[in-house]
Amino acid sequence: MAAATGWAVYILLTQFVGHRGDGLEGLAFTIPVAALTALVGVPPATGHLTPVVLLAALGLALLLPVFPFALEMLALRRMSHTAFGTFMALEPAIGAVLGFLVLGQRMAPIQLLGVALVAFAGGGRAAWWRSCADQQADAVVADPTVATG
Structure with a gap:
């Protein structure tokens, strides 16, 4: 039930943020929020984090969500x-x-x-x-x- 609630909130908030700007400005707000929520997984992985893993994770955290979030925001403007x-x-x-x-x-x-x-x-x-x-x-x-x- 919590997962379904989380998805519903995500969809509604993404649509709300997407309608507030012309381009993809909403990503400037949503990407840091997504990064903060991803921090939940850091404490369990603490013993396995090396500088190389941290650098790769940082690069993926910056690049990977931007493309799907941008597509979702654009889709929610149209549907x-x-x-x-x-x-x-x-x-x-x-x-x-x-x-x-x-x-x-x-x-x-x-x-x-x-x-x-x-x-x-x-x-x-x-x-x-x-x-x-x-x-x-x-x-x-x-x-x-x-x-x-």
Whole structure:
């Protein structure tokens, strides 16, 4: 439940920040926030940190999130947070396919079931949302006063 809440807050805040600027200025705010939240993983890794690992981590921390965050911010400017959330539900399936194709990773049947359930839930949510929108549009066509309230 905490993970779902975290994703929901992330999506809504990214959309909010994305609508506040013209370009990608919002990244100037979101990247440092992401860096601060990533510090949670530092204490458990303390014994394994070397200067080379720290330098590589710093470079990855600066470069890696900028591209995906920029794409997500741009996407959230053009689509609703519910549609974006549906696409986010497909990430585990895409990751599983890429892991298999690029790295040769095989998933256990229970893992495949979990990925399928998450993707199915996201797709089901999109179909339900589309059905509700279609019903509302039909109601407006049948009675235009419905749209005005």
